[in-house]
Amino acid sequence: DAFAALNKSREAEDESLFANPRNAAAGSMRQLDSRITAKRRLHCFAYAWGETSTPPAKTQNEFIGKLRAWGFNVNREIEVCRGVDDLLAYHRKIGEKRQKLGYDIDGVVYKVDRIDWQERLGFVSRAPRWAIAHKFPAEQATTVLRGIEIQVGRTGALTPVARLEPVTVGGVVVTNATLHNEDEIARKDIRVGDTVVVQRAGDVIPQIVRVIEEKRPAHAHPYSFPHKCPACGSAAVREIDEKGEADAVRRCTGGLVCPAQAVERLKHFCSRNAMDIEGLGDRQIEFFFARGLVRSPADIFTLQARDEAPGNLARIRNFEGFGETSVKNLFAAIEARRRVPLNRFIFALGMRRIGETNARRLARHFGTFEALRATARAAKAADSEARAEINNISGVGDV
Numbered sequence: 315d316a317f318a319a320l321n322k323s324r325e326a327e328d329e330s331l332f333a334n335p336r337n338a339a340a341g342s343m344r345q346l347d348s349r350i351t352a353k354r355r356l357h358c359f360a361y362a363w364g365e366t367s368t369p370p371a372k373t374q375n376e377f378i379g380k381l382r383a384w385g386f387n388v389n390r391e392i393e394v395c396r397g398v399d400d401l402l403a404y405h406r407k408i409g410e411k412r413q414k415l416g417y418d419i420d421g422v423v424y425k426v427d428r429i430d431w432q433e434r435l436g437f438v439s440r441a442p443r444w445a446i447a448h449k450f451p452a453e454q455a456t457t458v459l460r461g462i463e464i465q466v467g468r469t470g471a472l473t474p475v476a477r478l479e480p481v482t483v484g485g486v487v488v489t490n491a492t493l494h495n496e497d498e499i500a501r502k503d504i505r506v507g508d509t510v511v512v513q514r515a516g517d518v519i520p521q522i523v524r525v526i527e528e529k530r531p532a533h534a535h536p537y538s539f540p541h542k543c544p545a546c547g548s549a550a551v552r553e554i555d556e557k558g559e560a561d562a563v564r565r566c567t568g569g570l571v572c573p574a575q576a577v578e579r580l581k582h583f584c585s586r587n588a589m590d591i592e593g594l595g596d597r598q599i600e601f602f603f604a605r606g607l608v609r610s611p612a613d614i615f616t617l618q619a620r621d622e623a624p625g626n627l628a629r630i631r632n633f634e635g636f637g638e639t640s641v642k643n644l645f646a647a648i649e650a651r652r653r654v655p656l657n658r659f660i661f662a663l664g665m666r667r668i669g670e671t672n673a674r675r676l677a678r679h680f681g682t683f684e685a686l687r688a689t690a691r692a693a694k695a696a697d698s699e700a701r702a703e704i705n706n707i708s709g710v711g712d713v
Contacts, residue, residue: 334486372429374427378392421448455513458508459507462477463475470568470572474495488514497562506534509529545572549567551567552564584614621641656680657676672710
C-alpha cells in the first residue's frame with residue numbers, strides 16, 4: 315500500500331516510477347540524504363536476532379512475543395504448527411489470503427520452534443537446516459523470444475540467455491531469462507521467434523517454462539549451440555566425469571587467454587566476499603581491462619606505480635568518470651587489501667569447486683598459502699601422502 319502511494323506521489327511530481335517494492339525499498343535504504351528515506355514510509359517485520367551471548371528465548375515463538383512486547387512490528391500471520399498436516403493447511407490458508415495482504419509474498423517459511431534444536435541442527439553453508447521455504451506457484455506471462463545470447467563465465471561455462479520482448483511478470487518488467495544449458499534448450503525445443511511462457515522462479519529469477527508450439531513461426535529452426543567460444547574462438551567442450559558422463563555445461567578451453575574468462579575472474583577476485591576492493595566494481599574492471607591496464611589480479615597491485623610513473627601520459631584521473639579524489643580512494647582501497655584473511659584469498663582465486671565454505675576449510679587446515687600450495691603441487695600424484703591429506707579434509711573429498 316505504501317509503495318502504491320509512493321508511486322502515485324512520484325507520478326504527480328512527474329518523476330520516474332519504481333518498478334516494484336523490492337527496488338524501491340533497496341533504493342530508499344541507499345539514499346545519502348536521510349530526509350528522502352524518511353519520506354518513503356518504509357516498514358519492516360522483525361522476526362530474528364543477530365549475535366547474542368545467550369539465546370534470547372527458548373523458542374522462536376517466545377522470541378516473537380518478546381519482539382512484540384518491545385514495540386517492534388511483528389507479522390500477525392505467524393503461527394505455531396504441529397505436524398506436516400498443520401503446515402500444509404497453513405500454506406493453503408496463506409495462499410488464499412495472499413492477494414489481500416498489503417505486501418508481496420512468494421511463499422511461507424517453516425521453522426523448528428525450539429532454539430536449542432535450531433542450534434543443534436546448524437547450517438549448510440548459508441542455509442539453515444532448521445528452516446525451509448515453501449513457495450507458491452510462480453506467476454506466468456507470455457512473450458516472444460527475440461534471440462539467444464551466449465555468456466562466458468569465469469570458469470569458462472557457456473550460459474545461454476534468452477532475450478525477450480519486454481513483459482511484466484509479478485510486477486517486474488522482464489527482458490532476459492535464463493536457459494541454463496544446451497540440454498535444457500533441446501529438451502524444451504526452444505527456438506528464436508517462439509512465443510514462450512515465462513515465470514519468475516521463486517518470484518525472482520526469470521525462466522522459460524514452455525513453448526507455445528501452435529504460435530511457432532514457419533522459419534523457426536532448432537537452436538544450434540556453439541562449439542566454439544564466442545569471446546575467443548577456442549573450442550568449447552563438455553567435460554567427461556569419472557563415471558563417463560558428459561557435463562551438463564559446455565566450457566571454453568581458452569583459460570585466461572579468453573578475455574571473457576579473464577574479466578569475469580577479475581570481477582570475482584575483487585568482489586565483496588573475495589578481496590573486497592572498494593571502487594573496483596564490474597564497470598571499472600571492464601574499463602581497465604579494455605585499456606590493458608589490468609589483465610590479471612597481480613596488475614591491480616601495480617596499478618598505482620604504473621599510473622604515477624614519470625612520462626605516463628594516460629593517467630587514470632584524466633579519463634571520463636574518474637577524478638583526483640576517486641583515483642586517490644581507489645589506490646587507498648587497493649593498498650588496504652594487500653593483506654587479507656587466507657580464506658578470502660583462496661576464494662578470490664576462483665578455482666572451480668572451491669567456494670567460500672571449502673576456502674574456509676582449506677585455510678583452517680593449512681594455515682598459510684605456502685603450505686597449501688606446496689601440498690597441492692605434491693598432490694598431483696594419485697597415490698601421494700599429500701593427496702590423501704587433502705582428500706581427508708572434512709567436506710573436500712577426492713573430486
